[in-house]
Amino acid sequence: MKKVYRAVTKDVAEDQLLNLEEKWGSKYPVVIESWQRNWEQLSQYFEYTEPIRKIIYTTNAVEGFHRQIRKVTKTKGAFTNDMSLLKLVYLATRNIEKKWTAPLHNWSLTIQQFYIKFGDRIPLAINANSTGASPSGIETSDRV
Incomplete structure (x- = not known):
């Protein structure tokens, strides 16, 4: 495959x-x-260009998120009610989100390709002095 x-x-x-x-x-x-x-x-x-295709076939963000939620919920056994499960999933999601700030490999090149393909749908905040970008926020540098 x-x-x-x-x-x-x-x-x-x-x-x-x-x-x-x-x-x-x-x-x-x-x-x-x-x-x-x-x-x-x-x-x-x-x-799509190769950088965009690579993001598609290597990221699997949804699958990774589900795997991390399953890891937390399967060790707890039975839940007393739906609210206790929802609270656990909420707290797990908050912890998972903390890991989403790491920049992706070649993200600057990839976001440029996204902008070329979907420019009207992407708010671009990248400038010439940018140190890079991450998927959670386009710009990772405060420099102008």
């Missing part, structure tokens, strides 16, 4: 998908058929 989603172009990805089918199609026919049936939607990803 990695060769499919890390392909340089959509055409190369299609070739890699065919290679994947040859190698794994008999063992995982449902998966391969699903990818082929939904290829038009899945391949929309290749309309």
Whole structure:
């Protein structure tokens, strides 16, 4: 799968998908058929530049968030009521959010690519003296 989603172009990805089918199609026919049936939607990803695609396939922010919530809730056993569960999830979320300030690798290049593609939808606060940016706040430097 990695060769499919890390392909340089959509055409190369299609070739890699065919290679994947040859190698794994008999063992995982449902998966391969699903990818082929939904290829038009899945391949929309290749309309973006490599820095944006890398953010998409490496970040998995929602999955990471869910994993951290499960880690907290599964060790607690039963909850006395829904409110006790909600309080635990709320407090866990507050702790998880503290880790969201770390800048992503090559974020400055990536945010520039986002701005080129979605300029009308992104408030840009990057300037020439910026030390970098993070996903939680575009600018990480107070310099002007």
